[in-house]
Amino acid sequence: MTLILKQFMDTDIPLFEKWLKKSHVAKWYHDPEDWLLEVTERADAFQFLHHFIVSWNGQSIGFCQYYFFSESGEEWHGTHSLKGTYSIDYMIGEELFLGKGIGKAIVAELTDYIMAFTDCERIIVQPEPENLASCGALLSNRYVFDEVNELFLKEK
Template identity: 30%
Template sequence: MRSNGVYGFRPLEQADLPLLKSWLSAPHVRQWWGDPEGEIAEMSEFLDGSSVRPYIVSLLDRPIGYIQSYDPHQEYEHPYRDQPAGTLGIDQFIGVADLTGLGHGPAMIRAFCRMLVEAGASRVVTDPDPDNRNAIRAYQKAGFVKDDIRNTEYGTVLMMHVDARYEMERR
């Protein structure tokens, strides 16, 4: 597990899928993520190796959420292949409803982005629903800037990014 002392990130395991399904079924997550059964099926595929790297997020060793990174350049016709080489994308959620709105989102996103930058990422992108004000605010607090609105196979999204240079200057 990689950790900054507060937030830890360990690879998703098969044994985590029931917990993940309970989080995906929670109203605050389900509003922005797809059908829990479909999401679990897709996340299960990530366990066998793919361009997506899934993690369980822990707060002081307590599992609280999910985060994933992916390389848009590893997928043919990915809508974010226009990003510079070295770009990774992320998606995440806090599964424990009582921990939302307390600043954990921006903090865990910053910690994860630092980990990605230390591993060589030059840019990190994300694509929240333009109506998801809480997510957009969390990303902005984590240092992301808005780019553009895009219509993709995932729906209408707000592209946002943070560059490695910015992340390294924050240390």
């Protein structure tokens, strides 16, 4: 089985939009217009985001992204320093690939990729607590839940 993260292209937008409308994705990816704006403006206003299509054995099945947290304008990092902090988002769009451990593999691949950056000190992620599959994928990749800041954390 081969997992590949390939750079997001304009030709991926219709598929991404289709996934955003699926109930198992829409439950967690609120405001699909905002997500679409981020990918359509990825060379301009959202160039700090790095988007990928997840390919499993040659089939596009999901999406993921990473970003240097301080460039996002988000403030949910709690007491963690912004220096060296990255964050990730990920999803499986195709229902047939849910519950097969692929989410865990996506998180592993993306984590390894980011941790190789010399400036990376940590990755923080804040899925909704009810998203048990996402929380499980993080825990299985040795992220720890930081109860004080209510986020998942992996440090170098």
